[in-house]
Amino acid sequence: MKNVYSWIILLLLSLLSIVLNNLQVAKYGIYLLFLLKFVLVAWHFMELKKAHIVWKITLFLIGISAYGLLFI
C-alpha cells in the first residue's frame, strides 16, 4: 500500500474516533481504531513489513498489551 493511502486511512480513522468520542458511543471501537492506527504507522511508515518477524511480533505485542489495558 502506498504511504499516501495509509495516511488517508489514518486521517479518516482519526476523524471517525473524534466523531465516536463526541457521541460517547462505541468506546471499545475507538480503542480498536487507535490500535489499528498504531499498526498502520508501524507497518507502513516505519517499514516494519520489511523487518524480521521477531521485530514485528515484539512491536505488535507491546502495542496490543498497552491498548489491552483500556479494555480492563
Added chain:
Amino acid sequence: MKANNFFYPPGGILIWIIVLVELTTFGIALGALHYFEHFEEIIFSNGRSQLNTVLGSINTMVLLTSGFLIADSVKCFAQKDKSLKKLRWASLLGVVFVVIKLAEYYQKFTNGIGITTNTFYSFYFMLTGFHLVHVLFGLSLLFYFIIKHKKHQLAFDDLEAGAIFWHLCDLIWLLIFPFLYLKS
C-alpha cells in the same frame, strides 16, 4: 544486507532497540495511570473532561501527516530524488505540534492547573511532557538532516534511522492520546 535480517531492520538495530525500550517505558507509565485511575475515578474523569480534545485531535492529525511526509521523504531519497521538500514540510508540522502543545499547557497554567494539581494532571504533564521532549529531539534531528542535505552530506542510513525515531514519537502519541484525552 537484507532488510528482514534480524540484525539489520530498516533504520538499523540500534534505533529499533530504542523504539522498543521507549514504547515499553511509556506502556508501563500508562499501566500505572490505569492502576491509579481505579482509586480516583472521579478525579480522572473530571481531568479528562477539562482537556482540550479538539487541540489533542488536531495534534494527532498533525503528527500523522508529518509521519507520512517523513516516510515519503525516505522513499524519495532512496529513489534518488534528493529534493527532500517533504522533509521540510514534516519539520514545519513538527513545529506546529510543539506550538499547539505549548498552547495547551499555557491554557492549563493560566487556569491554575499544574503537575501537582492532582494525580491525573501529574500523569498528564509527565506523559505529554516526556513525549514533547522526544518530539523536540526528533525535530532537532530533522533540522540537522536539512542542514546536512544542503551541504550534500546526508546519508540514507541516517535519514532512515531519524525517520524511525520520528515515527516513534507518532506511536507514543497514538498510545497516550486515548488514555488521557478520550472519555472513559
